[in-house]
Amino acid sequence: MIACGAIAQPVASIVARRGWPVDVHPLPPLLHNRPDRIADEVRRLAVELSAAYSRVVIGYADCGTYGALDEVCRELGVRRLPGLHCYDVYAGESRLERFFDEQPGTYLLTDFLARSFARTVLQELGLDRHPELRDTYFGQYTRMVWLAQQPDDELRALAEQAAASIGLPLTVVETGDRGLERALGDLVCET
Known part of the structure; x- marks a missing residue:
């Protein structure tokens, strides 16, 4: 599995816990700051x-590639994680739609981003x-x-620091890894 570096650690933990015969090959999470490069990097590593x-299989959603990653998946005959x-x-997806309907100016943070916000965003x-x-x-x-x-x-504390650093109030929504685990299962357990 080629995994986005931002989710590679939880992906590897789920793979190990489930005993799936999968090796996780992460790409740098900072590719998200240049999403125009994601598809080419995924293609290069997939071919290798x-x-x-x-x-x-590809442990990325679209991630701002505007369909370029889907083109790579079609070209190489591989599948990726669902979603944007x-x-x-x-x-x-429906919960996120509600967040944005309630408050369009919502900035989303994951555990990875909470840990790395000073580097991946501020710096x-x-x-x-x-x-x-x-x-x-x-x-906005x-x-x-x-x-x-x-x-x-x-x-x-790190999430609170991230929110404070850009002057936003923080809302915490506990999601766990169940959605990621389901999506990975659909991806790697395909027959």
């Missing part, structure tokens, strides 16, 4: 892995050096929703 494996992004897999967007850009990037957001897979006090 196809020499060593009888089957390759991992948030769909964690929370469910990558230059907000650590230019805090005046906060409104340019986040001025009205809240942050943490889709908590494995919540604990440390992660809660």
Whole structure:
């Protein structure tokens, strides 16, 4: 399985717990800051892995590729995770629609993003050096929703820091990994 680096650790944990004969090959999570590169990186690794494996699957949703990843999947005859992004897999598409219907300015956070927010968002967007850009990037957001897979006090503190760093109130929604586990099961247990 080629996995997005942002979900590779929970994917590997689920694979191990379920005893699936799957090797997880992560791509860098920072590709999400350049989603135009995801499809090419997935293609490159899928072609490489196809020499060593009888089957390759893609542990990515669309992730901002606007269909480019689906083209790679069709071209190579492989399948990917469902949905527009991992948030769909964690929370469910209908729940996310409700969040955005209730409050269109919702910024979503996962456990991975809570842990890495200072690096993957603040530093990558230059907000650590230019805090005046906060409104340019986040001025239209009205809240942050943490889709908590494995919540604990440390992660809660990190999620609160992430929300505070961009001036948003935090809402916590415990999702667990059930949605991800179901989606992975559909992907890897196909007959």
